[in-house]
Amino acid sequence: MLENKDYKVIGTRPIRHDGVDKVTGRALYGADFQAAGLLHGRVLRSPHAHARITSIDTSRAEALPGVKGVVTAKDLPDAGDKVADLGEGAVNLKHLCDNILASDKVLYKGHAVAAVAATNPHIAEEACTLIDVEYEVLPPVLEVRQAMEPDAPLLHEHLKTTSLGETADEPSNVASHIQHKLGDPEKGFAEADVIIEREFVTGTVHQGYIEPHNATAHYNQDGQLTIWCSTQGAFTVREQVAEILQYPISKIKVVPMEIGGGFGGKISVYIKPVAALLAKKTGKPVKVLMNRADVFEGTGPTPASFIRVKMGATNDGKITAAEAYLAFEAGAYPGSPVGPGAMCIFAPYNIENVIIDGYDVVVNKPKTAPYRAPGAPNAAFGSETVVDEIAEKLGIDPLEIRLLNAAKEGDRRADGPVHPRIGCIETVEAAKAHPHYTAPNGKKHHGRGVASGYWFNIGLESSVTINVNSDGTINLIEGSTDIGGTRASIAMQAAEVLGISAESVNPSVVDTESVGYTAVTGGSRTTYATGYAAYEAAQDVKRQMIVRAAKLWEVDEANVQFADGEFSSINGKEEQISFRDLCARLGETGGPIVGSGTVNPGGAGGAYATHVVDVAVDEETGKVDILRYTAVQDAGKAIHPSYVEGQIQGGAVQGIGWALNEEYIYNAEGEMTNASFLDYRMPTCLDLPMIDAVIVEVPNPGHPYGVRGVGEVPIVPPMAAIANAIYDAIGVRMTELPMSPDRLLKAMGKI
Amino acid sequence: MPIVAIPSLLRNLTNGKESITVPGTTIREVIDNLETRYPGMKARLCEDDRIKPGLAVYVNGLLTRGSILESVDADAEIHFLPAIGGGIAAPK
Amino acid sequence: MARRSHVQTTLNGETVEFLCEPRQSLLEVLRDELHLTGAKEGCNNGNCGACSVILDGRLVNSCLVLGVETEGKSVETIEGLAEPDKLHPIQDAFLENAALQCGICTPGFIMSAKALLDQNPNPTEHEVRYWLAGNLCRCTGYDKIVRAVLDAAAAK
Numbered sequence: 001m002l003e004n005k006d007y008k009v010i011g012t013r014p015i016r017h018d019g020v021d022k023v024t025g026r027a028l029y030g031a032d033f034q035a036a037g038l039l040h041g042r043v044l045r046s047p048h049a050h051a052r053i054t055s056i057d058t059s060r061a062e063a064l065p066g067v068k069g070v071v072t073a074k075d076l077p078d079a080g081d082k083v084a085d086l087g088e089g090a091v092n093l094k095h096l097c098d099n100i101l102a103s104d105k106v107l108y109k110g111h112a113v114a115a116v117a118a119t120n121p122h123i124a125e126e127a128c129t130l131i132d133v134e135y136e137v138l139p140p141v142l143e144v145r146q147a148m149e150p151d152a153p154l155l156h157e158h159l160k161t162t163s164l165g166e167t168a169d170e171p172s173n174v175a176s177h178i179q180h181k182l183g184d185p186e187k188g189f190a191e192a193d194v195i196i197e198r199e200f201v202t203g204t205v206h207q208g209y210i211e212p213h214n215a216t217a218h219y220n221q222d223g224q225l226t227i228w229c230s231t232q233g234a235f236t237v238r239e240q241v242a243e244i245l246q247y248p249i250s251k252i253k254v255v256p257m258e259i260g261g262g263f264g265g266k267i268s269v270y271i272k273p274v275a276a277l278l279a280k281k282t283g284k285p286v287k288v289l290m291n292r293a294d295v296f297e298g299t300g301p302t303p304a305s306f307i308r309v310k311m312g313a314t315n316d317g318k319i320t321a322a323e324a325y326l327a328f329e330a331g332a333y334p335g336s337p338v339g340p341g342a343m344c345i346f347a348p349y350n351i352e353n354v355i356i357d358g359y360d361v362v363v364n365k366p367k368t369a370p371y372r373a374p375g376a377p378n379a380a381f382g383s384e385t386v387v388d389e390i391a392e393k394l395g396i397d398p399l400e401i402r403l404l405n406a407a408k409e410g411d412r413r414a415d416g417p418v419h420p421r422i423g424c425i426e427t428v429e430a431a432k433a434h435p436h437y438t439a440p441n442g443k444k445h446h447g448r449g450v451a452s453g454y455w456f457n458i459g460l461e462s463s464v465t466i467n468v469n470s471d472g473t474i475n476l477i478e479g480s481t482d483i484g485g486t487r488a489s490i491a492m493q494a495a496e497v498l499g500i501s502a503e504s505v506n507p508s509v510v511d512t513e514s515v516g517y518t519a520v521t522g523g524s525r526t527t528y529a530t531g532y533a534a535y536e537a538a539q540d541v542k543r544q545m546i547v548r549a550a551k552l553w554e555v556d557e558a559n560v561q562f563a564d565g566e567f568s569s570i571n572g573k574e575e576q577i578s579f580r581d582l583c584a585r586l587g588e589t590g591g592p593i594v595g596s597g598t599v600n601p602g603g604a605g606g607a608y609a610t611h612v613v614d615v616a617v618d619e620e621t622g623k624v625d626i627l628r629y630t631a632v633q634d635a636g637k638a639i640h641p642s643y644v645e646g647q648i649q650g651g652a653v654q655g656i657g658w659a660l661n662e663e664y665i666y667n668a669e670g671e672m673t674n675a676s677f678l679d680y681r682m683p684t685c686l687d688l689p690m691i692d693a694v695i696v697e698v699p700n701p702g703h704p705y706g707v708r709g710v711g712e713v714p715i716v717p718p719m720a721a722i723a724n725a726i727y728d729a730i731g732v733r734m735t736e737l738p739m740s741p742d743r744l745l746k747a748m749g750k751i
Numbered sequence: 752m753p754i755v756a757i758p759s760l761l762r763n764l765t766n767g768k769e770s771i772t773v774p775g776t777t778i779r780e781v782i783d784n785l786e787t788r789y790p791g792m793k794a795r796l797c798e799d800d801r802i803k804p805g806l807a808v809y810v811n812g813l814l815t816r817g818s819i820l821e822s823v824d825a826d827a828e829i830h831f832l833p834a835i836g837g838g839i840a841a842p843k
Numbered sequence: 844m845a846r847r848s849h850v851q852t853t854l855n856g857e858t859v860e861f862l863c864e865p866r867q868s869l870l871e872v873l874r875d876e877l878h879l880t881g882a883k884e885g886c887n888n889g890n891c892g893a894c895s896v897i898l899d900g901r902l903v904n905s906c907l908v909l910g911v912e913t914e915g916k917s918v919e920t921i922e923g924l925a926e927p928d929k930l931h932p933i934q935d936a937f938l939e940n941a942a943l944q945c946g947i948c949t950p951g952f953i954m955s956a957k958a959l960l961d962q963n964p965n966p967t968e969h970e971v972r973y974w975l976a977g978n979l980c981r982c983t984g985y986d987k988i989v990r991a992v993l994d995a996a997a998a999k
Contacts, residue, residue, distance in 0.1 A: 015938045022946035023934040025881020025921035029947060032880035083804065091804075122866065164760040164831075165795030165803060176805075178833050181759035208981045210885040210893055211947040260883070260947025261981050292886040339833035355759075416756045416830040417812040459814065484944035484982060602813035642941035646983055650944065653984030677890035677979060685985035686976035693986075702813075 008564075009495045010705055013642045014502040016488040022258075030214035030230035030257040031289055038216070039068055039117040041278045041288035042124035043271060044131050045298055046106035046113055049140035049364040049670025050153070053104060053113070053133060060130040061116055066123035069281035070131070071274065072114045073103035077246040095333040097244055099367050100273050106135070107155055107332035108366050109671050110297025112270070117278040117286045140364040140670035144306050144327045147173040147363045155332065155362045175334030178342055178358040180415040188321025188353030192312025196389045199308045200382040202719075202737040203663030204329065206301040207371045208654070208682050211260020212292060213299060217275035218285040225252045225276055230259040232266045232481055233520030234512045240269045241276060255511040256481045263654070264370030267520050270299055296675035300369025301664060302378075303329040303336045309345075309382040317396045317404045319387075321353040322346050322414075326379060328360060331367040336360045340456070341375030343415050344716070345383050347454035348424055348608060349405040354414040364670050370522065372651060373455040373712035377658065377719055381737060384451035384720030389733065398450050398724070399432045402610070407454075423634030423698030423708075424608040428452065430696050431610040436630040445617045446627065447729025452610045453716025457709035458523035459601040459702075462530040463516025464537040466494060466595040470587075472580025473504040474541070479518030480530040482509055484650075484711070485643035489527040490534045492639050493705060497538035499565025499579055516598050524709020527639055528604055528700075535704050536597025545582055548589040552577070603702015607709055609633040611652065611717040615725040619748070622741035624660055624726060630692040631717075636700040636708030648693035648714045655718025657683045663738050753781055753827040761831075764789045778808060779819040781829060796831060807834035852913040854879075855923025863910035869903075870894045872910035873920060881921035881950045885979065892978030895951040895958075896920045902958035904977075921950035924957065933957055933995040942991035944982030952978050956992045965996055 021027040058070040079094040097103070102111050114131050118124040141147045141155065152173055161168040163177045189195060215229040225247065231237045234254040242249045259266060271288040278286040290298065308325040324345050328336035338358035346354055391401040406425045412418050431437060431450065441448045465477040476491055491505035518530065542562055549567040550557040553575045561570055567582055569575040577585075586593055614628040631652045638644040661681040665674045674680045699706025723734045732747045745751045752772045757765050765771060773788065775781035779800075786793040797803060801819060808815045809830040815821045823829065847862040854877070861876045870887070873879045873896070885891035887906045894905040897919040924931040933956050936942070943949040952975065959966060959974040966974070971992045972985075980988060 013941070016941070018946075019938045019943070020930070020934075022943055022949050023930065023937050023953060024925055025879070025950045027946055028880065029883065031884065032874075034878065122864075164758055164806075166760070177760075179759045209945070209947075210891055210979055210981055211883065211945070212885070258947075259945060260885075261945040263981070289884075292888070292890075343832070415832055416758075417809045417832075418828070420812055485941065600816060602815060604814070640941075642987070643944070646941055646944055646987060649984035649986045650982045651984075654981070676888060677886045678888070682979060682981065683985075684976040684979065685972045685989060688972075688985055690989070691984050691986045 007496055008499065009492045009502050010637065010639050011641065013640060014488060016485050017491060017507050018482060018487050027258045029211060029260050030228065033216045033228045033257060033287065035216065035218070035285040037284050039119060039282055039284045039286045040121040040124050041115055041117045041275055041286045042121060042128050043112045043274060043288065043294065044114045044128040045294065046102065046109060046111040048106055048135055048137050049109045050138040051106050051135035052138060053102060053106060054136055055134045056114060057132040058114060060132065061127040064123065064127045064130060066119040067116055067127045068119065068284065069117045069278050070114060071277045071281060073101040075277050076101060076244065091335065093243060099333055100244055100270065108364050110294070110366060111332070112274070112298060115274045115278060115288065117282050141173060142364060142666055142670050144304065144329045144361045144363060147361050148327065148359070155364065159362065173362045175330060175360045175362060178339060180342060180354065180356045182412065182414050183353035185321045185323055185353045185355045189312045191314065191320045193315040194390060194393050195310065195312040196386050196393070197308065197310035198382070198386055198735055200735045202305045202378045202381060204301050204304040204365060205658050205662045206296055206680065207263035207265035209261030209263060209265055212290040212295045213266065213270055214289050215272040215275040216285055216287040217279040219279045219283070223251055226255065227252070227272055227276060228255045228257055229272055230257055230266060232259065232262040232483070232522050234479060234481065235517055236267060236520050237269055237272055238512050241273050244273045245276060253511055253513050256509060259481050259483055262483055263372045264374060264522055265299060267522055268300055268369050292677060293675040296680060297672055298366065300331065300367050302371035302374060303331065303368045305329065305378040307378060307382040309386045311386045311390060313390050313394065315394060317394055317401045319349055319351050319405045322351050324356045324383065326356070326358040328375065328378070329363045329365060329368065330360050331365045332362060333367045334360055334362060336368050337370060337374030339375065341379040343456060344376035344454050345379035346414050348402065348407055348452040350407045350411040351414065356414055372654060372715040376453065376455055376716045377655065380451065380453045380716045381719040381723065384717065385723050385733065388449070388724040399428055399437070402428045402452055420605060421698065421701055422606055422608060423696055426696045426698050427608045427610040427632045427634050430632045430694055431612055431630065434612065434630055434632065434694060436612050436628060436692065441614055445619055445729050446614065447725040447727065448612065448614050449721045449724030449728055450610065450612050451717040451720035451724060452608065453713055454606060454608055455524065455713040455716060456606045457528065457604040458525050459529050459604040460519035460523065460525055461598070461600045462518045462533040463598045464530065464533040464596070465515060466537045466541050468541060468583055468586065468593040470584050472500065472583045473506060474498065476505050476507040476534060477510055477515050478507060478530055479510065479515040480526045481521050483521055484647060485640060486521065486526045486530065489639040489643060490531050493531040494534040494538040497535055497542060524607065524711040525604065528703055528707045528709050529599055529601055531639065531707060532601055532703055533597040533599045536599060537595040540597060541593060541595035544593045544595065548586065549577060549582060551589050552585065601702060603700065605636055605700030605702050605708040607634055607713040609713045609717055611721045613721045613725050615722060615729055617726060617729045617744065622744035624722070624739060624744065626656055626689060628689055630694060631714055632694040632696060633710065633714060634696045634698050634708060635710045636703065637697055637706035638695050639705065639707060641695060644695055644710050645693035647710045649691040651712070651714025652691050652718055653683055653688060655715045656688065656722065658737065659719040659722040659739055661738050661740060752825065753823050753829055755781060755785060755829045758831055761792065761795055764791050776822055777819065778821045778823060781823060782819065805834050807832050848911050850911055850914050852915065853917040855919060865909065865911055867910045868906050869908040869910050869913055870905040873905060879920055879922050883947050883950065885947070892955060893948050893951040895954040895978065897954060897958055902955055921954055924953065932998050933960070933992070936991040936995035936998065940987045940991035940994060942983065942987040948978060948980045952980065952988055956995065960996055960999065964999055968993060
């Protein structure tokens with residue numbers, strides 16, 4: 001068991017290494033990339049939600065002066081019925097390609113159909129309007145329950161439901177069914193004194209990163225393709241582009257520029273293969289940028305869902321059984337996060353009898369993409385509201401009922417595996433002890449709510465190389481794009497091993513030819529797994545330095561130890577040399593030192609969060625104001641507490657937006673009617689109070705410093721916490737997201 | 752011997768049994784031995800001698816690399832679950 | 844292509860000249876003609892504030908100003924804020940408070956904060972929130988940004 005011990009670097013708050021570049025405007029993001037002879041690409045998108053493409057005529061666009069090339073799906077290699085191996089499970093290659101440029105059908109408004117490269121962006125935009133596309137418009141399927149009806153129009157004629165390796169006979173819009181079953185749910189419900197069953201509906205929401213997608217591609221005459229872009233993972237871009245273009249990975253170099261937010265939305269590629277096609281066609285570097293409407297309509301949001309939750313408990317508050325039905329909209333192609341939703345839904349509790357069914361369903365909306373703890377917020381909105389209602393029925397404090405049933409080490413998750421050491425109880429206890437929870441809250445139409453959440457976190461592959469400098473500093477080479485201060489949190493772990501300051505590490509995020517394979521910045525894995533690789537690389541450096549010290553002193557390696565930044569000799573000679581001084585003597589003791597570390601750790605410890613929120617409901621307008629917000633979370637070990645707090649605060653606020661404002665609003669034709677930041681209303685700072693982030697540290701035994709991923713779980717509790725607070729304020733249970741003023745007025749019977 | 756938790760959707764193959772104890776020192780051996788006792792099991796878990804895309808293998812509560820070559824202890828507990836990668840739910 | 848106009852303006856204290864089409868925004872001119880990419884495009888319709896600059900002392904979204912409109916005016920951008928050997932106090936406060944994550948909105952927030960503190964050196968928390976409501980940040984939840992601006996005000 002890891003203990004929280006005293007560290008020299010870990011737990012401190014140094015200035016991030018890339019900070020000065022980012023406050024002075026010098027940091028280069030994808031759209032900032034420039035090259036001589038650069039062309040500008042723009043994408044033509046479908047005006048229909050569901051239609052067959054009958055013809056595409058690009059001749060008028062090609063004739064426009066300044067246009068250098070036009071591409072359509074015909075320029076993509078034939079996908080056939082191949083399965084693309086993206087290293088993280090396989091996807092149907094035709095689906096992958098069709099989402100880049102539609103071939104036979106368009107499946108959502110905003111679906112890419114063609115693209116133009118021209119000498120300036122305005123000409124490219126103009127040329128897009130000159131491409132003649134004829135469509136045979138089909139009826140759209142816009143909602144998950146409608147899509148599951150037996151007579152619903154089919155998006156894919158050949159899609160059949162799979163259930164763990166078994167495929168249905170008839171095609172449908174249901175791509176897959178998953179199920180987890182534990183114990184005997186029927187018996188569990190029979191033992192319950194109170195049973196609550198409720199249905200929930202959540203809307204489609206977007207990650208809302210401020211930087212639109214971008215990509216610049218260039219083909220050399222020798223076939224070498226280089227792509228400069230914003231991405232959560234340069235290696236996954238390389239894999240996806242290689243599959244889509246059927247091109248060898250060794251011929252593709254991906255250079256990750258700084259990235260302006262992702263939250264899961266910058267893993268899938270959209271315009272990167274398009275830029276590559278245009279570059280090939282024109283022989284020039286081509287920069288393709290999305291505008292904001294493109295981002296809303298043409299990239300993956302997180303799914304709308306229909307959820308039914310049933311839970312039963314005895315009079316003394318013990319939850320005896322739980323049942324969930326989760327139907328998630330995958331968007332145009334299979335692959336919603338219903339799997340993680342099903343894994344997380346009851347994870348804060350130890351329940352003996354559970355059944356969870358999940359359905360992945362295609363609809364005529366953009367193919368969904370991950371968004372911060374994908375699937376878990378939808379699920380927790382249902383389960384955490386039902387737990388609140390059970391607590392209310394039984395007259396038990398809502399945090400007390402969570403403590404009574406809290407999951408702990410050794411308990412079995414509903415999906416099977418047994419929990420390792422987790423901090424569920426600790427977050428609930430910290431929330432209960434927080435002054436916020438005991439502060440008076442009695443005003444009319446003011447309410448307080450709580451909710452908990454879980455995210456399992458992931459490990460996956462990371463590689464780090466360390467080059468030792470003669471002045472006692474190190475250059476740390478990594479492949480994890482830095483979205484929220486991970487250069488610092490990774491560098492600090494190497495610094496801790498070597499007994500040097502955080503400032504003595506120069507971290508660089510490099511391209512796919514300059515570092516070992518590294519999976520995406522996602523799954524809350526970067527500080528955990530790439531930090532772990534940095535730890536291993538630093539250990540490698542340390543071992544090599546011990547050999548050098550032994551050589552210097554002519555002693556056996558076993559007689560050299562390293563502590564507090566000093567190498568010293570034990571047994572006999574009394575020698576001592578600092579890390580820094582030994583760095584100056586590498587030349588004479590054997591030459592440069594390069595350390596390396598690669599990991600694929602399985603012990604990413606799951607993270608728990610418990611949030612407390614106070615709201616005020618305006619009875620006249622239905623508007624909900626957030627008065628006070630406290631977010632408690634188990635970070636395992638907070639490497640750089642400021643950036644852990646930042647993750648907690650940012651996740652909570654995205655959750656507040658999801659709870660109160662954010663949704664894709666569709667008309668009957670399947671057109672999103674609010675595809676701008678003005679109409680898709682994300683929270684501004686005027687909508688919010690300070691967010692009190694409380695870090696609990698229950699070290700993760702699966703990491704040398706006890707790190708758990710922190711990025712995702714803070715978005716899980718807010719929706720239910722706010723719904724529970726609204727109930728406390730006005731006595732109405734909200735079961736539909738977002739809880740916008742019109743829905744509140746309806747729920748209160750005012751309209 | 753390792754214990755395999757049978758996913759509920761595969762329990763039609765095991766007459767409703769929720770867990771099966773089978774010999775094996777690797778995931779491949781375990782699956783082969785499962786197949787001998789419950790024919791049809793391998794086709795649901797594997798494709799071309801690899802774990803099916805979209806499936807993840809947990810051994811003793813830890814996510815493995817999903818390789819059938821993964822070795823397992825004598826008292827290992829093995830789970831087959833929907834795969835999650837990089838925040839991506841790997842679709843089939 | 845439309846005929847390009849000649850424009851002379853003052854940019855971060857220096858006189859600059861450029862050619863631009865009438866349809867080009869100040870944001871496009873800054874980024875594509877003058878290669879100052881600190882101002883970012885997040886929406887190109889005035890909703891996100893990532894392209895905020897100061898025009899004749901007034902905070903504007905540079906995506907909503909035409910390049911030709913800056914003739915004879917004075918433009919301040921993020922690139923002109925720091926001194927050669929010293930950051931501006933607002934920049935320091937953002938670093939000290941960890942008030943940025945991905946950093947794409949940061950130049951816009953810093954320019955907005957400068958415009959605020961230039962006219963109101965001691966704002967309340969509410970005044971800071973009111974003033975910065977035109978700048979979107981999706982990473983931080985704004986907590987540390989608001990604290991950074993209040994700290995910068997106190998440090999002055």
